[in-house]
Structure formats: structure tokens, C-alpha cells
Amino acid sequence: MSEEPLKAIRAQIDSIDDELLRLVNERARAAAEVARVKSADGEVGDFYRPAREAEVLRRVRDSNQGPLDDEAITRLFREVMSACLALQRPLRVAFLGPEGTFTQEAALKHFGHAIHSLPLDGIDAVFREVESGGAEYGVVPVENSTEGMVSHTLDRLLSSPLQIVGEVELPIVQNLATRAEDLSAVTAVYSHQQGLAQCRLWLETHLPGIERVAVSSTAEAARRAAEAPGAAAIASDAAAERYQLTIRQPAIQDGTANSTRFLVLGKESPEPTGEDKTSLVIARENQPGGLAGLLAPLARYGLNMTRLESRPSPEGMWEYVFFIDLEGHADDPALKRALGEMQRLASLLKILGSYPRSVA
Numbered sequence: 001m002s003e004e005p006l007k008a009i010r011a012q013i014d015s016i017d018d019e020l021l022r023l024v025n026e027r028a029r030a031a032a033e034v035a036r037v038k039s040a041d042g043e044v045g046d047f048y049r050p051a052r053e054a055e056v057l058r059r060v061r062d063s064n065q066g067p068l069d070d071e072a073i074t075r076l077f078r079e080v081m082s083a084c085l086a087l088q089r090p091l092r093v094a095f096l097g098p099e100g101t102f103t104q105e106a107a108l109k110h111f112g113h114a115i116h117s118l119p120l121d122g123i124d125a126v127f128r129e130v131e132s133g134g135a136e137y138g139v140v141p142v143e144n145s146t147e148g149m150v151s152h153t154l155d156r157l158l159s160s161p162l163q164i165v166g167e168v169e170l171p172i173v174q175n176l177a178t179r180a181e182d183l184s185a186v187t188a189v190y191s192h193q194q195g196l197a198q199c200r201l202w203l204e205t206h207l208p209g210i211e212r213v214a215v216s217s218t219a220e221a222a223r224r225a226a227e228a229p230g231a232a233a234i235a236s237d238a239a240a241e242r243y244q245l246t247i248r249q250p251a252i253q254d255g256t257a258n259s260t261r262f263l264v265l266g267k268e269s270p271e272p273t274g275e276d277k278t279s280l281v282i283a284r285e286n287q288p289g290g291l292a293g294l295l296a297p298l299a300r301y302g303l304n305m306t307r308l309e310s311r312p313s314p315e316g317m318w319e320y321v322f323f324i325d326l327e328g329h330a331d332d333p334a335l336k337r338a339l340g341e342m343q344r345l346a347s348l349l350k351i352l353g354s355y356p357r358s359v360a
């Protein structure tokens with residue numbers, strides 16, 4: 001290879017980098033100025049604005065002409081914003097730990113890497129940390145495309161004063177990670193109960209009769225597998241790397257399109273962005289056509305429901321509450337009117353939050 005053309009292109013890259021460096025710092029100074037104006041206006045607390053961040057990301061995606069794809073551009077700008085925000089004070093973000101969980105991956109995807117991470121040992125602990133002000137935000141799993149809802153998160157949403165302020169969708173790739181030399185040396189498989197369920201067919205085919213142990217997370221499973229030679233974990237690439245396990249079999253999940261949706265919890269709902277979702281929980285006394293009647297205003301106002309899930313009510317046996325996701329923000333006029341009408345029919349209606357649709 002001739003060195004001369006390479007030298008010239010590298011000189012060009014150096015000068016582009018100089019320009020990028022100057023521009024990124026200029027942007028950081030502008031973001032710091034926004035923070036100064038917010039403080040002067042008497043705003044206290046953190047300066048994170050999920051609605052504005054969604055707007056910034058959608059805008060750059062819309063003007064992106066490549067060759068970098070939209071996902072790469074989103075990742076880059078997310079990190080730039082994360083670093084700009086951390087100039088004021090890094091956000092404290094609690095998530096279902098330990099380090100190496102898919103929930104940590106979701107938290108980093110949403111907030112970027114310039115955060116102060118708080119890995120906690122349960123969904124309940126994440127809610128409590130945000131409720132008590134120990135963290136400004138929390139990230140918890142809420143549903144998996146193969147395995148369905150994470151009922152603990154739904155139940156906790158019902159009782160918590162927290163708001164859903166964002167959502168993150170993450171493709172989930174589960175691996176069999178172990179220190180064992182090969183599959184025949186595996187004597188037990190550890191994972192989160194959802195990890196075990198997502199790989200049920202693979203386990204039945206390749207490790208029939210081998211003990212399956214459910215633990216608090218896939219990362220905890222990897223930690224345990226690192227301690228015992230015959231143990232294996234169903235866990236992420238990140239967890240396998242963190243606990244120095246070898247991936248004996250990659251991508252063992254049964255569903256080809258396996259993805260998990262996570263919720264970001266905070267104290268205040270973001271303002272409307274034009275591409276939002278609203279989550280709520282409703283109930284009505286048990287009567288014929290009860291649920292249909294309750295949902296009728298949605299059809300009347302032409303509102304789109306993206307999810308409907310029932311859970312046993314904490315109030316009584318064979319009573320149910322319904323978790324609903326709608327397109328739109330609770331401050332949008334049509335949605336506001338529909339919610340008002342539903343409120344009159346419902347024995348319970350709690351808005352869990354309005355938040356920008358995830359920018360993947």
C-alpha cells in the first residue's frame with residue numbers, strides 16, 4: 001500500500017477532528033448556558049429534559065444523510081448530550097443490577113455513559129431509591145416479546161408515586177456462558193427466570209435434565225457461574241465478559257426477534273413532543289361489558305391503544321386492574337377529553353406517565 005495517499009487522508013481526518021472538537025466544546029458551552037438560564041429562572045434539581053433530548057435525536061435523525069446509519073448517529077448524539085449534561089452534574093441513575101445486566105445496557109442506551117450508575121439488587125430497590133431521592137431516575141424491565149410482562153414492575157407501578165418518563169427497547173441476545181470445557185461438563189444452568197424461559201426449547205434440546213436455577217438477574221447468574229466449574233449462565237455478552245466466562249453457545253433464545261422494553265422512572269412527566277405515549281392503569285366494578293364501556297371513549301376520540309394487560313387487583317379475589325398504553329400525551333386535547341370521560345366510569349384511573357416514544 002502506498003503511504004502518500006494515506007498520509008493525505010489522515011491529515012484531512014486530523015483537521016476534521018480539530019473542527020469536531022471545537023464544535024463539540026462550543027455545544028457544551030451552549031448547554032451550560034441553558035443550565036445557567038434555567039437556574040436564573042429559579043429551576044432547581046436536575047437539568048435533564050427527556051422531551052428536549054427526544055426532539056434533538058429525532059431532528060438529527062431526520063436530517064441524517066449517511067453514510068452513518070440513524071442508529072449510529074443517535075448513539076453519538078446521545079453521548080454528546082450525556083457529556084454536556086454531566087458538565088452540570090452527572091445524573092444518578094438506579095437500575096436492576098448487578099453490573100452487566102440488560103437493564104444496565106438499557107440505562108446506558110437511554111442516558112449515555114456520563115451518568116453515575118447505581119446497580120441495585122431488585123426492582124423494588126430501584127423504585128425505592130428514586131422515591132427517596134437517592135437517584136434522580138430508575139430503569140426497570142417491563143415486558144419481553146417472548147415472555148410477556150414483568151409483573152413485579154406492573155404491581156409496583158400501581159402503588160408508586162413515580163412517573164414513567166421514558167421507555168427503552170433493547171434487542172435481547174442470550175448466550176450460554178460458562179467456564180466448563182464443553183456442554184457435557186455443565187451440571188447446572190443459572191439465569192433470571194425470564195432468561196430460563198426465553199431459552200426453554202434450547203435447554204430441553206441441548207441440556208435435557210440439567211438443573212435450572214432462577215436467580216435475581218442474568219448478571220448474578222454469570223457471577224455464580226464464574227464461581228463453580230460445572231455451572232453455566234444464560235446471560236448477555238457484557239455479563240459474560242465481566243465475569244470472564246466463555247460463550248459456549250451464542251444466541252440461544254427461542255424467539256428469533258427477542259426484545260425487552262424497559263421503563264425509565266422519575267418524578268415528573270415530560271412535556272409533549274408530538275410523538276408520545278401515555279401509560280395508565282384502570283379498573284371498573286365487575287359488570288357485563290365493563291371493560292368495553294370503559295374503553296369506548298378511546299374509540300370515539302380516535303385514539304390508538306398499543307397495549308392492554310390485566311393483573312389481579314390488590315383489592316379483591318377475581319377482581320382485575322388493566323394496564324393500558326396509548327399513543328399521545330395526557331395533555332393532548334383529545335386524550336385529555338377521553339381520559340376525563342373514562343375517569344367518570346372508572347373505580348380507579350391512575351396515569352402512570354406520558355413520555356416520548358423511544359428513539360431507537
Ligand SMILES: O=C(O)C(=O)C[C@]1(C(=O)O)C=C[C@@H](O)C=C1
Pocket residue numbers: 031034035047048049050052053056080081084085
Ligand atoms: O435544552 C436543554 O434544556 C439542555 O439542558 C441542553 C441539553 C443538550 O445537551 O442538548 C442537555 C440536557 C437536557 O437533557 C436536554 C438538552
